[in-house]
Amino acid sequence: MTFSKIMDHSFKKMIQLRDYQETVYQDTIKAINNGSRGILIQLPCRSGKSYVMAKFVETCKGNSLILAHRNELLNQHNELIEGLGLLNKCRLASVFTEVNHLGEHKNPLVILIDECHLSEANSYKKIAEYYGCIIIGFSATPTRLNGDRLSLYDTLICGVSVKYLINQGAIADFDYYAPDIALDLSEIDMLGGDYNGKQLNDLMFNSAIYGDVIESYKRLGDSRQAIAYCAGVKHSKKVCKEFINAGISAVHIDGSMNKTERKKIMDLYRSGYYTVLCNANIISEGITLPNASVGLLLRPTQSLALYIQQAMRVLTPDGNGKKAVIIDCVGNYQRHGLPDEDREWTLEGIKRKHKTNNEDGSFTIRNCPECFRIFKTASKCPYCGHEFAVKGRELQCMEEVRLRKINEQEKIAMAEHKKKQRMEVGMAKTKEDLIRIAKERNYNPKWIFVTAKRKGIKL
Ligand SMILES: [Zn+2]
Known part of the structure; x- marks a missing residue:
């Protein structure tokens, strides 16, 4: 299935998307052209994802199906789709209703799922399996509670960050x-x-x-x-x-x-x-x-x-x-x-x-005990100026990291020292060289004889 088979761009477009929405839309089309069957679009709350959804409805060559799990969401989508005059090519249904009425409607070409981090539930899977069409899911937080993957999707497209919005x-x-x-x-x-x-x-x-x-x-x-x-x-x-x-x-x-x-x-x-x-x-x-x-x-x-x-x-x-x-x-x-x-x-x-700790062991975010504001690690609260005395668990973490770093540095220095010593012995050519090394390093005189024999130096 390619874009040209399911999406139609020949007619005059109605929906003008914002730049980042257009990027997400285009990336999805690319993914479909590359053979993707399930695309998960990550967009934060209030990024206008319902417009992106409507755009797919508008450009789809056939019927789309919008699925959501809450009536409030469905009503909102319905209002937008109706307002755009697209109700003739889109059906909206609650996932609970749809799963009990499979086969009673025309098959959609695309299914659009809102809050799709919930779509691991059996009802969604049953619907997806029944229609076997392309699925485009939307979520602000595409993650399952247990951290497992969302199995209906093979491609993830991320939109803008909350900070950007x-x-x-x-x-x-x-x-x-x-x-x-x-x-x-x-x-x-x-x-x-x-x-x-x-x-x-x-x-x-x-x-x-x-x-x-x-x-x-x-x-x-x-x-x-x-x-x-x-x-x-x-x-x-x-x-x-x-x-x-x-x-x-x-x-x-x-x-x-x-x-x-x-x-x-x-x-x-x-x-x-x-x-x-x-x-x-x-x-x-x-x-x-x-x-x-x-x-x-x-x-x-x-x-x-x-x-x-x-x-x-x-x-x-x-x-x-x-x-x-x-x-x-x-x-x-x-x-x-x-x-x-x-x-x-x-x-x-x-x-x-x-991530609760920075590289140096300090907390990634601190809670000011004076004004209770939360801020990124700093020695002073950026809001009330409270000077932060690091203590307790944070101090312990920082100390652990410091000691670990010292240990690592010591290990590296030790290894380098040993390498130097080996090289010095390797370069020794005469009896005098060996005697000097043995003296400097406080070696047993026996070492001179053993090493001389190994290196073929005449004593
Ligand atoms: Zn403060």
Whole structure:
């Protein structure tokens, strides 16, 4: 299958892509021409990936199928595709519906999958196998929780970085804080690559950190509208209650509420009626809240995808140069680095975790004990000027690296010294040479006789 068979560029193009989107689009076409059957496109949240998707729909010679796992996402794609007048050549379906209705529709030429880091699930595989067509997946975080490869794809195409989008104004800039809040996760089991959700919900529900969380919000969040990401519904309700008790307007939302109820809450939040929106990951991709500018991370997670999705949600620009604040109360930055860290994605999956130490053993990012800001290794906090005294685990790491380096240097020096000595003996031609060497090196006189015999020097 080549580009010319499935893509049609002969008609007048409607969709004008931004430069980096066009590059990704063209690279995908090249990959298809080279025989690729599954292309994974990595683009950060808010990079306009739905336009890239629409471009494929526009230029496809036949029908496309857009798959997503959440209705909010599907509605968003539907709105764009309909607005562009492309609904006649594209079908949109939830993966759960599609897998139960295979064979009831015309076969698509291309399947476009949103949030395709989830496409290792059986339903996606079944759909892919049934249609056997070209698959183009999109994800901001093309990695599985267990680090294994995403098997539907043979080609990975990476778009722009989060930093680039911040510089372009497509994503709001942010300050990242990690208040010093004691939390012991050592008793929590792992389940499918992340912390056991129920145990986590219980632990966070019972933890004594509510006062600290509200204090941190008051000090760092500056009464601005916030989204609190909690460990579970029970935890989220409690967080909401604590905010209300502290005199801050808050509301809880979860998936068990009906559509009307959820819409009412969201509308009131958008209008500014509520200040803090508490949830357990229901406010995710597909929901745009430009007014929300404080992200409260209250759910520890091992999932890079979940972390990035939650941290990025408050980075929707408001058109007025908004600077967001992320308050990480659970140390997620220690597990994953900062949300705008440059990451190397591979189809093999990420086996290597976030790099915690620099070459010299110092931490890659430090947490200022004065202002709680997170910054790249420096001796002084770039925000408040606090002079950083290296101690504890970091100091130990740096010392270990220093000693290892000294050992390595000593080994090299020793090897060179020995080589020199061997060369000197090799160049010795007379009895006098050997005597001098033996004296200098404090050798046993027997060495002179043995060496002379070996080298054929007359004594
Ligand atoms: Zn500081």
